[in-house]
Every structure is written in structure tokens, then in C-alpha cells.
Amino acid sequence: MPVLNKGKWQSLQDESSLEQVDVFNKDFIPETDRFHLYISKACPFAHRPYLVMRLLGLEEHVSISTLAAKRFDLGWQFDSEYPDTLNQASRLSELYVKSKSDFSGKVTVPVLWDKELQTIVNDDSAYLAKCFATDWLSLATTPMDLYPVELKKEIDELCKWLHHNINTGVYRVGFAHIQESYDIQVESLFKSLAILDKRLAKQTYLIGEQLTLADVYLWPTLIRFEAVYQCLFKANKYQLGSYKNLYRYMLHLLDNPQFASTLDVGYIKQHYFFSFKAQNTTGIVPVGPVLPWL
Structure with a gap:
């Protein structure tokens, strides 16, 4: 899979060849209208937190947008049907570089974006799914305990x-x-x-x-x-x-x-x-x- 290497897109390089691999794995406190979730409706891993959000009715607290279906050599992209109305980015990699100018690693979905700090806070699908299911339960419109x-x-x-x-x-x-x-x-x-x-x-x-x-x-x-x-x-x-x-x-x-x-x-x-x-x-x-x- 293509990667960013110190902020530069490398379509013929993979993560194993990087000198370092950066991650976004910050904890975050639930807050209405502070966060935005970027997903692809194709990705089964991004499907996890998206599904938890739908089950709990968290859409009024966390906004969501979807990447374009087709992925080209430059990775996940936005287009006229699936635009980035929040940051006006044309590619998901731009948000990684905006968050860390010398980022090295894969550009993946899902991505949770902090609107206030203007940065990616987390892109771990398992963590996000569990976090929405537990920490955000008090804000749920349709609460259910998915992690008793x-x-x-x-x-x-x-x-x-x-x-x-x-x-x-x-x-x-x-x-x-x-x-x-x-x-x-x-x-x-x-x-x-x-x-x-x-x-x-x-x-x-x-x-x-x-x-x-x-x-x-x-x-x-x-x-x-x-x-x-x-x-x-x-x-x-x-x-x-x-x-x-x-x-x-x-x-x-x-x-x-x-x-x-x-x-x-x-x-x-x-x-x-x-x-x-x-x-x-x-x-x-x-x-x-x-x-x-x-």
C-alpha cells in the first residue's frame, strides 16, 4: 500500500521501507460538534465505528463524510459526489500532512478529525468503535450497551x-x-x-x-x-x-x-x-x- 514518507506521497513504497512509522492514537473527550469522522463506505474496518455511531444515534454529535469510491495512485480522494465540505481537501493524505507536516505511514480510513485543534486525533478503527460504544454512550440518542x-x-x-x-x-x-x-x-x-x-x-x-x-x-x-x-x-x-x-x-x-x-x-x-x-x-x-x- 502506498504511503507518506516525511510528508511526501510515495505510490511505489510501502510501510515496511519507512525509517519511522507515525501514528495518530490520541485519547479524546466526547463533545458535541467538535469531531468529524471520515470514512469510506467500502472499507470494512471504517464500517466498525460508523456502525456503532448509527446504532447509538451519535450523528448529531459527530459529523461524518465519505471518501470517493474509487481509489487512485494518490490514495483516498474526494470528488464532486463525495466532497470534503469541512476542510476542502482533495485527498485524504492532505489531512495527514496538515496534522503532521512530516508524517510517515499509511493513509487510512477511518479518521477522526478534531475541528477545534485542526488535527487528526485517531485513525484506529478498533479504538474508535470501542470508544463510541463506551465513552459516548451518555450522548446516545438510542443507547445500547455493546460492551457490557x-x-x-x-x-x-x-x-x-x-x-x-x-x-x-x-x-x-x-x-x-x-x-x-x-x-x-x-x-x-x-x-x-x-x-x-x-x-x-x-x-x-x-x-x-x-x-x-x-x-x-x-x-x-x-x-x-x-x-x-x-x-x-x-x-x-x-x-x-x-x-x-x-x-x-x-x-x-x-x-x-x-x-x-x-x-x-x-x-x-x-x-x-x-x-x-x-x-x-x-x-x-x-x-x-x-x-x-x-
Whole structure:
């Protein structure tokens, strides 16, 4: 993935080649209309804090804007359909450099921007999702406890497992460069899906009958599976629908208006099939598949 190196965009360099890697990981105190969340509706990791915000009804406290679907050599961009009305930036990298002129590292979504200090405060999707679910709960229009005290340990362990085996696991399949690596990663991914399918055989959510942050981690990957990962990433050993319990779970969450409101399959497909050139050199966005739940 291209990076900034001391404030300069390097489209042919990756993070492993940098002398130093900067991070934005500041804590912040909830405050109405002070923060702005930049996301891409395509990114499953940015989907996490966005989904928590929608579930809790935090939009009146934190403004949100979306990057353009197509990502070019200069990284995440804004366009006429998806403009940056807050900072008038043309590219997300400009906000990184505005925050730290010699920034070195990846330019990613989500990004939480501090309007008062004019800087990025955090770009860690896991931290932001948990922070919105806990620290911002008192401001929620539709409060729900996604991270209850008595389940914290179980949620943390499951989220860690999901991140490694599912959320990034599907990317290891898609980014495999040799057959042996691909075969290993496919086997690992589908074994993990089978574990989840068995887990959901007798319960509604990943942790019993209560919606938690663990579900916020899993659903963004599941809902992209048929439209993108199965084809583009060759994650196609089995159809997702063959995991009956897992598929029922995915559709049950889709029936929740707040989950459904965060989903834009057309945007997701446009991003992945155009932007991931190593996996799709032509950039052609396929017409299908026809998904019965759309």
C-alpha cells in the first residue's frame, strides 16, 4: 500500500521501507460538534465505528463524510459526489500532512478529525468503535450497551479472533501471490467460518442473545463476502449461503434498519473492483452477482 514518507506521497513504497512509522492514537473527550469522522463506505474496518455511531444515534454529535469510491495512485480522494465540505481537501493524505507536516505511514480510513485543534486525533478503527460504544454512550440518542462490563473479556477475545481469522483473513486470501499461500489461507478462512456457523446454531448473536461489539466486527466482512470477496479475492471454496446459521445471522442483522443504513453495495463493488488492480487489472466492475437480499 502506498504511503507518506516525511510528508511526501510515495505510490511505489510501502510501510515496511519507512525509517519511522507515525501514528495518530490520541485519547479524546466526547463533545458535541467538535469531531468529524471520515470514512469510506467500502472499507470494512471504517464500517466498525460508523456502525456503532448509527446504532447509538451519535450523528448529531459527530459529523461524518465519505471518501470517493474509487481509489487512485494518490490514495483516498474526494470528488464532486463525495466532497470534503469541512476542510476542502482533495485527498485524504492532505489531512495527514496538515496534522503532521512530516508524517510517515499509511493513509487510512477511518479518521477522526478534531475541528477545534485542526488535527487528526485517531485513525484506529478498533479504538474508535470501542470508544463510541463506551465513552459516548451518555450522548446516545438510542443507547445500547455493546460492551457490557461482565462480557468485556469475552468480547475482547472474540474481536481479536475475528480480526485475525475473518476480517484480515479474507485479505490474506485475496493478496496471496503463490498457490501454496493461497491454499493455506483459503483453508484457514473457511475453517473459521465453519466455527462461527457452529457457534450460531443455537443463539442469535455471537455472544448469546445480546448484540455486542463482536457483531460489529463480523458483519461488515460477511456482508461484503458475496458481492466482492468470493469473486475478486477468490474466497470461493464454498458459497457463504452453505453456512446456514451464519447466513441467517447476517440477514437478521441486515433487517435492522441501522445496519442496513450503513450498506451501499454498489459503492463497495465500485471501490474494490476498480481500486484493487493487482486482483483486477482491467478495473471492470462486474454486473453480478444478483443477491437475493438486495
